[in-house]
Amino acid sequence: MSQHGEHDQTNGWFEEELGAVLRRTGEGFSVDDRRELVDGGLVRGRRRLLRRRVATVGGALALAGIGVGGVYGGSVLGAPGATEQASVAGPAPTARPQDTGMAEIPVADLAAVLKAATPAGAWQIDGLGGVGQSVLGVYDDGKGKAAVSVGLYRAGTTRESGIGQVTCPDRTAVPYDACTSERLPGGDRLMVLQGYEYPDKREETKNWRAVLLTKDGFLVDASEYNAPSEKGSAITREDPPFDPAQLKALVTAEGWRPLLRQIPVLEPVKTRPGASHGTSAPQHGPDVGETLRSLLPSGKGLKVVEKSGDSTGGYVVVDDGTGKSLIGINVQPDMNRVRDDLFGSGEVTTLPDGTVVKLEKRPGEKGGAGVVWWSADTMSQDGFRVVVSAFNSGAQHESATRAEPALTTEELKTIALSPKWRERATR
Known part of the structure; x- marks a missing residue:
């Protein structure tokens, strides 16, 4: 593996436009159990995950692409690790795929792959009766409970749209202890990042993350914490439960492949005649x-x-x-x-x-x-x-x-x- 930390991922200061974008997208989620909006902060969590993705992906591309209605589409908002709390008190709400562009993958199928691709332990999984393209649960190996999530996405209308997702962020924007990025045999790309939930480390919650970009343009994105929820819970262990090798094994598990193929195709960005083709279009000259x-x-x-x-x-x-x-x-x-x-x-x-x-x-x-x-x-x-x-x-x-x-x-x-x-x- 090679160490990277010189890529420009510092566009977190442009997050203010996410409010505008998310007012257009986040409000469209239909939920069957509104209790989760109070208990788990579903919509707020989705916004937070999108901000975190912007912080660790090429932020300019991600923000601009979403701003003109393209690149990640609805799937990024249905992502895992998004709730404020990994609640297992009741069934998680299910956004209607026709409203969000999300796949109708049974959460039970996602959970089965998650369990099979991780070391033995006790699991509590959210929303086993629902559908979507992410799974969120609490894992316990006897050394402390930990929130774990996995989401499946299309990288964008082209595979290049996802390169930033598997590129180690610049430490100027995102502090972390370690990050590796590599090209795997067969053409997939992988990033494993050992970082923190809060950039200023005001709480001890660690966020370790692995992202796989497949050669055919899909993303498998896994996050784990050293606490039973992303935010608002005391830590239960020094580190998240899975080490970098185990995170790699999780996102590269073959069980995700047939589920990835169920994700809807993203529509390309549409622009008016004569306009530039969105910010994902290549630009020339000096950077x-x-x-x-x-x-x-x-x-x-x-x-x-x-x-x-x-x-x-x-x-x-x-x-x-x-x-x-x-x-x-x-x-x-x-x-x-x-x-x-x-x-x-x-x-x-x-x-x-x-x-x-x-x-x-x-x-x-x-x-x-x-x-x-x-x-x-x-x-x-x-x-x-x-x-x-x-x-x-x-x-x-x-x-x-x-x-x-x-x-x-x-x-x-x-x-x-x-x-x-x-x-x-x-x-």
């Missing part, structure tokens, strides 16, 4: 991080100490001698579908050419003590969105290193409105 570095204001003594980028997002960590500051960029064409959600509130300015600009200052959201988050969000009339964010720390989950970010909101705005973003997107 976004390189362009961001070229636009940093001169004369401020900014030294780039960390950097990363891909075709849709990037970041730099700069230090002017008074402390590190994280600055991130996300470029998303054809985002008019979420215009009202993103720019329908707050202080929004419309420029003469029709571009809308929203400047914000708010507290950080990743647990770092004293962290503040400043941003400039812009969208042109044709939906070309550029959002730049800055923090007063080198990573969102770490304590502030300075009183304010290294760039002002006006400087962030200048970067976001640069014509270079259009130039690189049309090359």
